[in-house]
Amino acid sequence: MPPAPPSGGAPAYLNGLNLEQSDAVLSTDGPVLVLAGAGTGKTRVLTTRLAHILATGRARPWEVLAVTFTNKAAREMRERATHIIGPGAEGLRWLGTFHAIAANILRRHAELVGLRSTYTILDTDDQERLLKQVLEAANVDTKRFTPRSLATLVDHWKNRGWTPQKLPASEDFANGRARDLFSAYQERLKALNACDFGDLLLHNLTIFTGHDDVLGEYQRRFRYMLVDEYQDTNVAQYLWLRLLAGGTSANICCVGDDDQSIYGWRGAEVDNILRFERDFPGARVIRLERNYRSTSHILGAASGLIAANRARLGKTLWTEAEGGEKVQVRGVWDGEAEARLIAEEIEQARRAGLRYADMAVLVRASFQMRAFEERFVLTAVPYAVVGGPRFFERAEIRDAHAYLRLIQSDDDDLAFERIVNVPKRGVGDTSVQRILSLARHQGVSAMAAVRELLTSDELQARTRTALSAFVRDIDRWRAGLDSSSLSALTETVLEESGYTDMQRADKATGPARLDNLKELVQSMQAFDSLQSYLEHVSLVMELDRGAGEDAVQVMTLHAAKGLEFPLVFLPGWEEGVFPSQRSIDEKGEKGLEEERRLAYVGVTRARRFARISFAANRQVYGRWTSQLPSRFVDELPPAHIETRSDTGYYDGAAPGFAMPASRWEDSRFGGGYSSPGWQRAQRFSRQQPAIEARATAVSRPAPQASQPWAIGERVFHQKFGYGAIVSIDANKLIVAFDKAGEKKVIDTFVEKAG
DNA sequence: AGTCTTACTATTTTT
DNA sequence: TAGTAAGACT
Numbered sequence: 001m002p003p004a005p006p007s008g009g010a011p012a013y014l015n016g017l018n019l020e021q022s023d024a025v026l027s028t029d030g031p032v033l034v035l036a037g038a039g040t041g042k043t044r045v046l047t048t049r050l051a052h053i054l055a056t057g058r059a060r061p062w063e064v065l066a067v068t069f070t071n072k073a074a075r076e077m078r079e080r081a082t083h084i085i086g087p088g089a090e091g092l093r094w095l096g097t098f099h100a101i102a103a104n105i106l107r108r109h110a111e112l113v114g115l116r117s118t119y120t121i122l123d124t125d126d127q128e129r130l131l132k133q134v135l136e137a138a139n140v141d142t143k144r145f146t147p148r149s150l151a152t153l154v155d156h157w158k159n160r161g162w163t164p165q166k167l168p169a170s171e172d173f174a175n176g177r178a179r180d181l182f183s184a185y186q187e188r189l190k191a192l193n194a195c196d197f198g199d200l201l202l203h204n205l206t207i208f209t210g211h212d213d214v215l216g217e218y219q220r221r222f223r224y225m226l227v228d229e230y231q232d233t234n235v236a237q238y239l240w241l242r243l244l245a246g247g248t249s250a251n252i253c254c255v256g257d258d259d260q261s262i263y264g265w266r267g268a269e270v271d272n273i274l275r276f277e278r279d280f281p282g283a284r285v286i287r288l289e290r291n292y293r294s295t296s297h298i299l300g301a302a303s304g305l306i307a308a309n310r311a312r313l314g315k316t317l318w319t320e321a322e323g324g325e326k327v328q329v330r331g332v333w334d335g336e337a338e339a340r341l342i343a344e345e346i347e348q349a350r351r352a353g354l355r356y357a358d359m360a361v362l363v364r365a366s367f368q369m370r371a372f373e374e375r376f377v378l379t380a381v382p383y384a385v386v387g388g389p390r391f392f393e394r395a396e397i398r399d400a401h402a403y404l405r406l407i408q409s410d411d412d413d414l415a416f417e418r419i420v421n422v423p424k425r426g427v428g429d430t431s432v433q434r435i436l437s438l439a440r441h442q443g444v445s446a447m448a449a450v451r452e453l454l455t456s457d458e459l460q461a462r463t464r465t466a467l468s469a470f471v472r473d474i475d476r477w478r479a480g481l482d483s484s485s486l487s488a489l490t491e492t493v494l495e496e497s498g499y500t501d502m503q504r505a506d507k508a509t510g511p512a513r514l515d516n517l518k519e520l521v522q523s524m525q526a527f528d529s530l531q532s533y534l535e536h537v538s539l540v541m542e543l544d545r546g547a548g549e550d551a552v553q554v555m556t557l558h559a560a561k562g563l564e565f566p567l568v569f570l571p572g573w574e575e576g577v578f579p580s581q582r583s584i585d586e587k588g589e590k591g592l593e594e595e596r597r598l599a600y601v602g603v604t605r606a607r608r609f610a611r612i613s614f615a616a617n618r619q620v621y622g623r624w625t626s627q628l629p630s631r632f633v634d635e636l637p638p639a640h641i642e643t644r645s646d647t648g649y650y651d652g653a654a655p656g657f658a659m660p661a662s663r664w665e666d667s668r669f670g671g672g673y674s675s676p677g678w679q680r681a682q683r684f685s686r687q688q689p690a691i692e693a694r695a696t697a698v699s700r701p702a703p704q705a706s707q708p709w710a711i712g713e714r715v716f717h718q719k720f721g722y723g724a725i726v727s728i729d730a731n732k733l734i735v736a737f738d739k740a741g742e743k744k745v746i747d748t749f750v751e752k753a754g
Numbered sequence: 755a756g757t758c759t760t761a762c763t764a765t766t767t768t769t
Numbered sequence: 770t771a772g773t774a775a776g777a778c779t
Contacts (some may be wrong), residue, residue: 099769123769151762197769232768265766365765382759387767539769580765597768621764622770688767 011055013048013084017041028058028224031248031280033273034255036319038604039293039300046255047077051084053224061091065222065244067098069229073562074100077228094222098237102200103695105207109214111205120309120405121538122195125398126414127151127196134184138177145174148631156184156364159234159267161205162565192413199744201236208243219246230276234267239637248280255535257693258313259729260601264587270374274313291317293564295324297640299611302603302636309593309639326642327603327610334366334620335572339375342569342722345551345611346381349567350496356382362602364578367620368571369554374554386555394539396503396513406480408530410447413439415606417446423502425466431459434749441748442731447471456732457743458719473497474643479666486533487524494521496750557602568606573599573614574627599632599740612636635743709733714753722753 014022024034024045053059074096082089085548094101103121132147153173164183166533171178189195208215222244229231233241243251254276260683261270267567277283291299293685300316306312332338342485346359361372361383369385374521376383399422405415417436421427439449453459454468477493484492485675494500494517503510503517527533529542553565572578579595589593603610614629713725717733723737731747 071769074767103769121769124767200769229768262766263768266768403766424755426755489756541769554765558768561768582765592767619770700768 002162010512011052013051013055017045017048017453017471018290020046020286020288020290021048024255024288024577025052025594027253027284027286028053028056029251031245031250031276031283031402031684032253033230033280033283033285034278034288035285035315036257037291037315037602038220038257038287040288040317041292042255043073043076043080045288046226047080048084049253050081050095050226053088054081055085059223061089063221063223064092064094064226065101066092066095067226067228067241069097069232071097071100073097073228080331097539098240098729099197099200102204102240103535103539105198105218106195106203108212109207110203112207112211114190114212115195116143116193118193118409120192120409120412120534121192121200122189122196122414123393123541124151124197125393126194127154128413129417130188130192131181134188136173136388138174138184140174140177140181143353147363149173150181153178155198156194156267157182158196158202159236161202161236161239162204163206166431179657180631193411194414196438198236201240205236205239205243208240213499215243215246223251225250225252227252227254227460228256230254231258231261231270231273231506232256232263232266232268233272234269235272236267237365238269242279247347248282251279252280257315258311259309259597260561262561262594262598262601264590265583270311275312281284287315289315289317291319293607294319295608296322296603297324297326298315298603298606298608299667301327301636302638303599303612304640305603305632305635306596306600306636309596311593325609327612327636329636329641329643330613331629332613334615336375338571338613338615341369341613342372342571343375343379343381345569347379354566356550356552358566359569360560360563360567360605361569361571362555362557362560362605364557364572364580364598366556369455369575371409372554372571376554382549382551383554383640384549384551385552387559389517392537392542394516395512396516398495398519399499400490400517402535403477403497404490404530405501406536407489408492408534410474413446419497420446420467420631423498425470427463427466427470431463434458438748447474452746453508455744456617456746458745458749461698481530485525486527486530487521488522489530489612490521496567504609524721531750557598558604561601564607566607568602568608570599570602570610570612571614572618573612573630573633574618575630576625576627577618577620578630579632584697590744596632596635597625616710709747715750716753717750718745719749720745 002038010540014025017025021041021044026034028049029681034042034045034391036045050064053064054061055442066077068077078089078092078095081092081095084402085583096104097322106113106115106119125745128147128151131150132142135142135145135147137152150173153171155168164179164186167179167182173181197568225241225245227241241252256273258270260275261268261273264270269318274682275288277285294302299319303317322620330341332341342361346356348360351358363369363372366388369502373383373385375381392401399419402412402415402418406419417432435446435449435453438453439446442452442680444452450467450471454464454471473496477489477496479494480489500514500517505515506513509611524533527536575581578599579592583591583595585591603612612633614633615627618625618627709725709728711725711728713724714720714722715733715736719736720735720737720740720743723740723743726734726736726742732744733750734742734744736742
C-alpha cells in the first residue's frame with residue numbers, strides 16, 4: 001500500500017483531472033455509469049478510479065473485479081494502475097477480460113457443470129470441426145446447413161444466455177433440429193472435457209444460478225466492480241454482472257459510450273447501457289464530454305453525423321481546440337484514383353512534418369485494403385496492415401499446438417484427428433474412422449483406441465507400424481516434458497515428427513510457415529509449463545510482435561476503435577460499401593445506426609486532419625460497379641467540411657436518401673428478458689437447477705455392454721468376412737476366419753452371423 | 755494417397 | 770478476381 005495522501009491535500013493522482021473526471025473517480029460507492037465520449041479520457045478515469053479505491057483502502061486488490069473486453073485493455077489498465085500506486089496493484093487477480101475471469105471461475109467449479117478443472121477451451125476452428133461431426137452424425141446435409149452457420153448460431157444463443165433447454169422454440173436450424181443439434185454438441189463438448197468461448201460465460205451463469213453459496217462467495221469477495229466498454233456487453237455478460245453485483249446498491253461502475261457500440265453483430269446489446277438507470281435505480285450518471293483529442297471541426301463533423309441516430313443517450317462533445325482544418329470530403333473516379341490520391345497526400349503530409357505512423361487509412365471491409373497496398377508498394381510508402389489473419393489461427397501454428405495438446409493429454413481427440421496423419425504417415429481416412437468408431441463404442445479417447453487396436457489384427461500391418469511409431473513418439477515427448485524446456489521440446493517435436501521436413505519440402509508456403517514456427521518457439525520461452533502455455537494461447541490469441549516501424553497504419557474501422565492518429569483517411573464512403581448493404585439488409589434500421597456509429601468512430605479517431613473520400617466506380621470481386629456517395633456524406637454538417645472534387649463527380653449535394661424514421665419494433669431479447677432485467681435474472685436462476693441436475697459428471701458416453709460371446713460361435717467381420725470364435729480374452733477375440741485365417745479382433749467390430 | 759479440377763463464395767471478428 | 774475446399778481421377 002502506498003502512503004496515505006497528505007491530510008487536507010488531494011492525492012497527486014487527481015491532478016489534472018477535470019470536474020467530471022474526478023467526480024467519476026471519487027464516486028466510489030453505489031452504482032455509477034460513466035458515459036465517456038470519444039477522446040474524453042475514459043481510460044484515465046477508469047485506471048485512476050481503480051487506483052483510488054486501492055489507495056484509500058476501500059478494498060484490497062483481490063477484492064476488486066475489473067473487466068475489459070480485450071487483453072490489450074486489461075494490460076493497459078494493470079500497467080497504469082501499477083504506475084499510480086506501485087506494486088500493490090500486482091494483487092489484482094480479478095482484473096482481466098470477461099473470458100479470462102470466467103475461465104478462472106469455471107476452473108474452480110468445473111465439476112458443477114460436468115467438466116473437470118483441466119478442461120480445454122476450443123477455438124472457432126475446433127468448434128466448427130466438432131459441429132461438423134455432430135451434423136454428420138445427425139445426417140444433416142452439411143452443404144445446405146454448414147457447420148459455420150451453426151457455429152454462428154450457437155454463439156449467438158450462448159451470447160443470449162441460452163442453454164439447449166432454454167432455447168426458444170422460435171429458433172430454428174435444419175428444419176426444426178436446432179435444439180437437438182445444440183444438445184448433441186454440448187454433450188460432445190462435455191465428453192471431450194472441453195468448452196467453447198461462449199460456454200465460459202454460460203457455465204458461469206449455470207453455476208451462479210444453481211449454487212447460491214458459490215455466488216454468495218463471489219458477491220462478498222468483489223466489493224468493487226469496474227466494467228470497461230459497457231456498450232459492448234452481450235446478454236450473458238450482462239446477466240453475469242448482474243448476478244455478481246448482487247443487488248441494485250452494488251459498487252459497480254460501468255464505463256462506456258453508446259455512440260461507439262459497433263459490435264452488435266457479435267451479440268452486443270446497446271440496450272444494456274441505455275437502460276442502466278432502470279437496472280440500478282438511483283445510479284449516478286456522469287457524462288464526460290470534454291474532448292482532449294480532436295479539433296472542433298472534426299468533433300463538429302462527427303457530432304452532426306451521429307445526431308442522425310435515434311437510439312442514444314445523448315452527449316455533446318466540446319473542445320477548447322478551436323479551429324484547425326475542416327474535414328475534407330472528396331469524390332474521385334474510381335478506387336484506384338482514390339488510392340493514388342491518398343498516397344500523394346501521405347507524402348505531402350510527410351513533407352509537412354508528420355511521420356508515416358501518424359497516419360491511418362481506415363476502411364469498412366478488408367477487401368478495400370488491396371487497392372491501397374498495391375499503390376503503397378508501387379510508390380514505396382511504408383505501411384502496416386493491422387489485424388488480418390491471426391497468428392494463432394494459422395494452420396502450422398494450430399498443427400504445432402495439436403501436437404502439444406496431445407502430448408499434454410491423450411484425451412484430446414480433436415488434436416489427435418488433426419495431426420495423426422500430418423505429416424503423412426500412411427494413416428488414411430478409413431483407419432482414422434475405424435479408430436474413432438472404436439473410441440466412441442468403448443467410450444474412450446482416440447489415443448486409447450489406437451493403443452488397443454495395436455494389439456489386434458484389425459488394421460493393416462503398414463498402418464499398424466505407423467501408428468505404433470506415432471504412439472511411441474507421443475509417449476517419448478511426454479516423458480521429455482519435465483527434462484527439457486517447452487520451446488526445446490517443441491523444436492524436438494516438430495523436427496522428429498517430420499513436420500519441419502514437410503514444410504521444407506514445400507517451396508511455396510514452406511519458408512513463411514517455418515518462420516512462423518520459429519516465432520512460436522520463441523514466444524514459448526516465457527512459459528515454464530505446457531499447461532500454462534496452452535491456457536494462455538486459448539485465452540490470449542495474440543502475440544506481441546515487433547511493431548514500432550514508422551509505417552502508415554491500414555486497418556478496418558473496427559480495429560481502429562480506441563486508437564487515435566493525427567491524420568486519418570476514410571475512403572470508400574459509398575452506398576453499399578459504407579454503410580454496408582449487407583448490414584442494412586440484415587438488420588434494417590438498427591444495422592444502419594450501427595454503421596453510422598462506425599462512421600462516428602472513424603471520424604473521431606482523427607486528432608487534426610480527417611479526409612473522407614468516395615469513388616464513382618469501384619471494382620468489387622472483379623466486377624465493376626457504379627457507386628453513389630454514402631448517405632453519411634450528406635449528413636456531415638456543411639459548416640465543418642470542405643468538399644473538393646477535382647473531377648466533378650461530386651457537386652456538393654449527393655442524391656438525397658430520405659430515410660423514414662425508424663419504426664422498428666424493439667423486440668430485443670426474444671421475449672422475456674426485456675423488463676425488468678433484474679427480476680428476469682432471478683427467474684432465470686430458479687430454473688437452472690433442473691439443467692444442473694442433468695449435468696452429471698459423465699465425461700464420456702458409457703461403454704456399450706459387451707456382447708456375451710461363446711467359443712465356436714459364428715461371427716461376421718467387415719474386413720475378414722465369416723469365421724468362428726477360437727478364444728475370448730475380455731473384449732478381444734481370436735477368430736478363425738474362413739478366408740483370412742486366424743486373427744485377433746476387437747468385439748465391437750464383429751457381429752453375430754446369421 | 756496424392757494431384758488435378760471444379761465449384762463456390764466473398765463484412766465487421768474484442769475472446 | 771482469387772482463394773479455398775471438396776470431389777474426381779489416376
